Amino acid sequence: xxxxxxxxxxxxxxxxxxxxxxxxxxxxxxxxxxxxxxxxxxxxxxxxxxxxxxxxxxxxxxxxxxxxxxxxxxxxxxxxxxxxxxxxxxxxxxxxxxxxxxxxxxxxxxxxxxxxxxxxxxxxxxxxxxxxxxxxxxxxxxxxxxxxxxxxxxxxxxxxxxxxxxxxxxxxxxxxxxxxxxxxxxxxxxxxxxxxxxxxxxxxxxxxxxxxxxxxxxxxxxxxxxxxxxxxxxxxxxxxxxxxxxxxxxxxxxxxxxxxxxxxxxxxxxxxxxxxxxxxxxxxxxxxxxxxxxxxxxxxxxxxxxxxxxxxxxxxxxxxxxxxxxxxxxxxxxxxxxxxxxxxxxxxxxxxx
Amino acid sequence: xxxxxxxxxxxxxxxxxxxxxxxxxxxxxxxxxxxxxxxxxxxxxxxxxxxxxxxxxxxxxxxxxxxxxxxxxxxxxxxxxxxxxxxxxxxxxxxxxxxxxxxxxxxxxxxxxxxxxxxxxxxxxxxxxxxxxxxxxxxxxxxxxxxxxxxxxxxxxxxxxxxxxxxxxxxxxxxxxxxxxxxxxxxxxxxxxxxxxxxxxxxxxxxxxxxxxxxxxxxxxxxxxxxxxxxxxxxxxxxxxxxxxxxxxxxxxxxxxxxxxxxxxxxxxxxxxxxxxxxxxxxxxxxxxxxxxxxxxxxxxxxxxxxxxxxxxxxxxxxxxxxxxxxxxxxxxxxxxxxxxxxxxxxxxxxxxxxxxxxxxxxxxxxxxxxxxxxxxxxxxxxxxxxxxxxxxxxxxxxxxxxxxxxxxxxxxxxxxxxxxxxxxxxxxxxxxxxxxxxxxxxxxxxxxxxxxxxxxxxxxxxxxxxxxxxxxxxxxxxxxxxxxxxxxxxxxxxxxxxxxxxxxxxxxxxxxxxxxxxxxxxxxxxxxxxxxxxxxxxxxxxxxxxxxxxxxxxxxxxxxxxxxxxxxxxxxxxxxxxxxxxxxxxxxxxxxxxxxxxxxxxxxxxxx
Numbered sequence: 021x022x023x024x025x026x027x028x029x030x031x032x033x034x035x036x037x038x039x040x041x042x043x044x045x046x047x048x049x050x051x052x053x054x055x056x057x058x059x060x061x062x063x064x065x066x067x068x069x070x071x072x073x074x075x076x077x078x079x080x081x082x083x084x085x086x087x088x089x090x091x092x093x094x095x096x097x098x099x100x101x102x103x104x105x106x107x108x109x110x111x112x113x114x115x116x117x118x119x120x121x122x123x124x125x126x127x128x129x130x131x132x133x134x135x136x137x138x139x140x141x142x143x144x145x146x147x148x149x150x151x152x153x154x155x156x157x158x159x160x161x162x163x164x165x166x167x168x169x170x171x172x173x174x175x176x177x178x179x180x181x182x183x184x185x186x187x188x189x190x191x192x193x194x195x196x197x198x199x200x201x202x203x204x205x206x207x208x209x210x211x212x213x214x215x216x217x218x219x220x221x222x223x224x225x226x227x228x229x230x231x232x233x234x235x236x237x238x239x240x241x242x243x244x245x246x247x248x249x250x251x252x253x254x255x256x257x258x259x260x261x262x263x264x265x266x267x268x269x270x271x272x273x274x275x276x277x278x279x280x281x282x283x284x285x286x287x288x289x290x291x292x293x294x295x296x297x298x299x300x301x302x303x304x305x306x307x308x309x310x311x312x313x314x315x316x317x318x319x320x321x322x323x324x325x326x327x328x329x330x331x332x333x334x335x336x337x338x339x340x341x342x343x344x345x346x347x348x349x350x351x352x353x354x355x356x357x358x359x360x361x362x363x364x365x366x367x368x369x370x371x372x373x
Numbered sequence: 374x375x376x377x378x379x380x381x382x383x384x385x386x387x388x389x390x391x392x393x394x395x396x397x398x399x400x401x402x403x404x405x406x407x408x409x410x411x412x413x414x415x416x417x418x419x420x421x422x423x424x425x426x427x428x429x430x431x432x433x434x435x436x437x438x439x440x441x442x443x444x445x446x447x448x449x450x451x452x453x454x455x456x457x458x459x460x461x462x463x464x465x466x467x468x469x470x471x472x473x474x475x476x477x478x479x480x481x482x483x484x485x486x487x488x489x490x491x492x493x494x495x496x497x498x499x500x501x502x503x504x505x506x507x508x509x510x511x512x513x514x515x516x517x518x519x520x521x522x523x524x525x526x527x528x529x530x531x532x533x534x535x536x537x538x539x540x541x542x543x544x545x546x547x548x549x550x551x552x553x554x555x556x557x558x559x560x561x562x563x564x565x566x567x568x569x570x571x572x573x574x575x576x577x578x579x580x581x582x583x584x585x586x587x588x589x590x591x592x593x594x595x596x597x598x599x600x601x602x603x604x605x606x607x608x609x610x611x612x613x614x615x616x617x618x619x620x621x622x623x624x625x626x627x628x629x630x631x632x633x634x635x636x637x638x639x640x641x642x643x644x645x646x647x648x649x650x651x652x653x654x655x656x657x658x659x660x661x662x663x664x665x666x667x668x669x670x671x672x673x674x675x676x677x678x679x680x681x682x683x684x685x686x687x688x689x690x691x692x693x694x695x696x697x698x699x700x701x702x703x704x705x706x707x708x709x710x711x712x713x714x715x716x717x718x719x720x721x722x723x724x725x726x727x728x729x730x731x732x733x734x735x736x737x738x739x740x741x742x743x744x745x746x747x748x749x750x751x752x753x754x755x756x757x758x759x760x761x762x763x764x765x766x767x768x769x770x771x772x773x774x775x776x777x778x779x780x781x782x783x784x785x786x787x788x789x790x791x792x793x794x795x796x797x798x799x800x801x802x803x804x805x806x807x808x809x810x811x812x813x814x815x816x817x818x819x820x821x822x823x824x825x826x827x828x829x830x831x832x833x834x835x836x837x838x839x840x841x842x843x844x845x846x847x848x849x850x851x852x853x854x855x856x857x858x859x860x861x862x863x864x865x866x867x868x869x870x871x872x873x874x875x876x877x878x879x880x881x882x883x884x885x886x887x888x889x890x891x892x893x894x895x896x897x898x899x900x901x902x903x904x905x906x907x908x909x910x911x912x913x914x915x916x917x918x919x920x921x922x923x924x925x926x927x928x929x930x931x932x933x934x935x936x937x938x939x940x941x942x943x944x945x946x947x948x949x950x951x952x953x954x955x956x957x958x959x960x961x962x963x964x965x966x967x968x969x970x971x972x973x974x975x976x977x978x979x980x981x982x
Contacts, residue, residue, distance in 0.1 A: 028884075036842050054911070055830035055910070055911050055917075056758070056918070057758050057833060061759060061833065062757065065759035065764060068841060069764075076771070079849065079852050079853075083853050083856055087853065087856035087881060090860050091859045103787060103790070106787060106788060111782075114778040114781060114782070117778060118778055121749065121774050122775070125749050125752065125770055126767075126771070128757075132752060132753065132757050133757050138756045139965070140688060140690045140965070141753075141755070142691060142950070142951050142953060143690065143693065143750075143753070144693065145693070149750070150746075150747075154742075157742040161736070165731060165732055165735050165785075168735075168787045169728050169787075172724065172787040175787060193551065193642070211639060212640065212641035213641075215641050224641070256641045257544065258544045258545040261794065263861075263863065265791055269790065269791075270793055271721065272720050272721050274653070274720070275637070275639050276638025276653055276654070277653065277655070305877055308876050308877060309873070323873035328872065328874070330861075332863040333794060334537060336545060336552045337464050337467075339865060339866065340866035341871040
């Protein structure tokens with residue numbers, strides 16, 4: 021594949037050089053040696069403008085054909101479907117406008133290339149035309165704005181209806197920690213000033229707060245499928261961003277404040293692994309990894325799909341590797357898992373001994 | 374020296390031009406010059422040098438992205454201790470990304486573009502002897518030069534240059550323990566930017582005053598070429614928004630050096646709690662983007678202005694919808710100051726505020742669409758002279774549309790959630806402001822080169838080769854990049870190897886890097902053409918593009934005060950190309966253009982308003 025791409029680029033370069041030399045030859049034949057475009061220049065560059073239009077379409081089609089499959093799979097959250105359809109319609113509009121305007125621009129460049137003696141049309145104004153192409157974007161954008169704002173308001177309405185699971189995402193250079201409210205589903209108070217590394221109070225929980233005692237602190241995020249999750253985000257040092265692309269979810273983690281995001285996962289990790297697009301992607305990726313393994317390179321273990329939480333706000337040297345695995349599972353599996361975790365109270369007791 | 378003092382001075386002869394009341398020395402002519410034409414060349418050359426450095430940096434980090442962790446001798450040669458055994462270090466990767474952004478946005482596309490062409494064209498196209506204050510203009514350039522030197526010097530400090538991204542969000546940029554680049558490197562970055570802002574403000578105030586006060590007789594605001602409108606409005610938004618960046622920089626300097634807590638609160642780093650309490654990084658984001666977003670238009674509007682002028686001249690047609698073009702420039706400028714929050718949808722600010730910013734942001738698409746359609750209509754039924762400047766103008770409209778359209782996605786708070794800070798954003802803004810503004814810069818250089826360098830013209834064939842390779846590569850780099858972003862790859866990742874889900878995107882990264890390398894080498898063609906044309910370029914006539922605007926009525930040789938004798942008066946707008954009388958003959962028979970200095974003819978209608 022890489023070899024193919026390199027060859028493709030080299031071919032393009034070769035074409036460019038060939039064109040270059042051709043232009044040079046052409047320029048040397050003619051006697052007129054002014055640096056202002058002649059009819060011949062206009063002609064060749066007019067043709068090239070037309071060719072460029074085809075190139076733009078070509079690279080668009082090539083990219084869609086080649087890269088569409090690499091995009092994120094179907095959204096794994098409830099609001100994600102709405103997100104995806106808004107995205108799709110925006111793209112449809114964009115591509116209609118892009119195709120038409122680029123065609124007009126480059127075709128006019130080709131069609132009206134200059135010739136000696138040709139007369140351009142003195143055409144300075146047309147109120148009706150200008151009104152039309154002001155009003156069309158107004159109407160289209162009004163539609164997009166309304167749809168977008170409606171969706172946005174729904175997504176960003178973080179409330180306590182439907183008994184959401186409360187989870188804190190805690191960011192620091194360069195890892196993530198998750199904290200669950202425990203039995204009472206209420207997070208205990210916390211502040212970085214209460215961090216006590218020696219006693220393993222790494223998130224700065226208020227030991228005197230009874231809500232904190234049953235909190236559960238983990239390094240792997242488990243979520244029950246079908247239940248709304250309200251995330252409360254904190255950072256202890258610099259800005260981070262909790263990016264969960266499969267759920268169409270992202271929110272910055274800001275030192276000094278608690279930010280929020282909420283979504284409902286709708287597919288378990290197992291279900292997502294059975295998604296045909298995901299299976300294809302895993303297959304392709306593992307083929308690449310097998311190739312690497314054959315060459316004895318690193319980073320070649322076979323991959324199994326998992327949801328992932330990435331840091332998406334530049335945060336320092338290891339920003340590129342700040343991640344946490346997310347596991348969406350059935351309610352029973354989740355309950356079983358959470359029951360096995362140690363509570364904050366127990367950790368404190370253990371460290372006191 | 375007062376510019377008006379030259380109003381009555383004649384240009385005696387060709388060989389002793391420039392020697393008026395006083396003798397010019399090398400220093401006053403080439404270094405501490407107060408002549409706008411010389412200052413514009415100083416801006417251009419400084420900007421191009423900075424541009425070469427910025428582009429070279431991008432090639433280095435593109436190589437790292439395509440071939441992560443691979444050893445390259447060029448890394449070792451250029452990065453030294455930051456690339457042990459030729460493998461790029463993660464810290465220097467971030468530094469390269471940061472300085473690339475800073476240099477390209479501020480030093481190349483703000484100072485290099487606006488500084489060059491505002492200085493060159495404002496006095497020449499409005500009919501003024503010079504800027505309102507030649508001295509402030511000189512100070513403006515030298516502050517810019519000083520800030521460039523400090524920025525370059527910061528590359529050599531021991532702990533490395535600033536590396537917190539070009540937006541330098543605190544706390545990362547405020548805490549030296551968070552990142553080595555946030556030590557001396559960041560201090561120098563902030564000092565450099567503070568000086569840069571001072572330079573920009575001096576320049577902008579000068580442009581505004583000059584445009585308002587020094588227009589020649591007959592040059593009403595509605596007869597100004599669109600270049601001047603663009604520079605004027607750009608200067609206005611610069612004056613409104615740059616001071617806010619200065620306040621952000623000052624507060625950040627105080628947080629860093631004097632222990633204040635404007636942007637910092639509740640921080641625990643490297644095993645200890647810091648004393649900061651009560652500040653908010655979100656405040657910094659607001660202040661930064663209050664400039665940062667208008668900055669996009671500070672970069673773009675001059676390019677659009679240049680395109681309007683170059684396109685109309687070369688299409689041999691008036692720009693379509695002159696008044697609508699002015700209205701859309703003003704609308705864009707106004708809206709640009711109230712959309713900054715679209716960079717912050719997921720910063721933790723109130724989501725309702727996000728709704729407001731979505732609304733204002735998508736509104737900006739309307740004047741932008743009007744501009745795009747007007748450009749296309751300007752080409753319609755033209756007699757297009759496809760000079761290199763014209764091709765770059767057409768290229769600008771193309772990338773402005775392609776890049777602008779994806780803004781509809783990013784400006785929508787909902788859709789922004791999942792593409793925010795991914796390569797989708799990188800692809801979007803590089804096309805719409807980076808490439809478009811660079812095309813504007815190139816269009817301007819090819820078009821006004823004869824005006825800058827004493828009638829010499831750049832080689833058109835090299836210009837064509839430069840354009841076509843650049844145009845193909847620009848799309849080759851940034852079109853596929855949208856897909857990388859939609860696959861979820863975050864920007865500012867040193868490598869994507871930590872996530873198997875990104876494995877198959879390596880091929881795309883390689884393709885992008887190949888195009889980027891070719892594009893970078895294609896710029897050498899421009900550099901060669903530029904330098905050799907300064908010395909050996911063919912001399913063209915006084916008005917090589919048969920243009921209407923006033924700058925082509927000045928003599929080829931530069932003189933103080935621009936015009937020997939009286940400043941010409943203006944009798945019409947700048948776009949009477951191919952205007953015909955009722956009998957179908959051109960207004961001036963045999964000539965398809967009517968310079969602004971030509972009085973209205975008998976039976977001629979003033980058709981544009």
